[in-house]
Amino acid sequence: AQSVAQPEDQVNVAEGNPLTVKCTYSVSGNPYLFWYVQYPNRGLQFLLKYITGDNLVKGSYGFEAEFNKSQTSFHLKKPSALVSDSALYFCAVRDKGGGFKTIFGAGTRLFVKA
């Protein structure tokens, strides 16, 4: 069965500092991995995805994520956080051999303090 874990309910970081939002996953086969961001009372916005190839994926708004197969992780990172990055972040996984069913993590709320 597929599952996604976001171990931190909340991450606090000062503006200008690097940020990391953690995600680990479990699938029976090979994964497709996604990060989405949600602002208050809004739908999810796609940030980036890993399909295959280079383990470091670059996405929108300066975000990037690193796929680590041995640790089954796909942590979201940004070198320098902005106050406007404060939002709810969701990691999602899809099993390559499992059709299109996508499992979302519980979400991590990021607070960036000025």
Added chain:
Amino acid sequence: GAVVSQHPSWVICKSGTSVKIECRSLDFQATTMFWYRQFPKQSLMLMATSNEGSKATYEQGVEKDKFLINHASLTLSTLTVTSAHPEDSSFYICSAREGLIAADTQYFGPGTRLTVL
């Protein structure tokens, strides 16, 4: 990027009435559309998956007769909450995919906040 719209963005209705929510893919044809429900401070719960011209596939525990889904065209899907009750109050989000391969990205609408009095 691909844009998905939802209408209305919020709706308040009386208990026992029905509410229709529209989901449109604006700049692409959606092979599949998805309806999610999100409770406060929780993740997304998939309610159903729909393909144009065919019946929706509902997730376990979701009442088909209560949450009617119609996927009329490749750019429009509707969710009707029938005989709404206060416990149906939630944030409903639709999503669409453009292609037919497993690596496709899902694009999400802005969501609809439903409040049933």
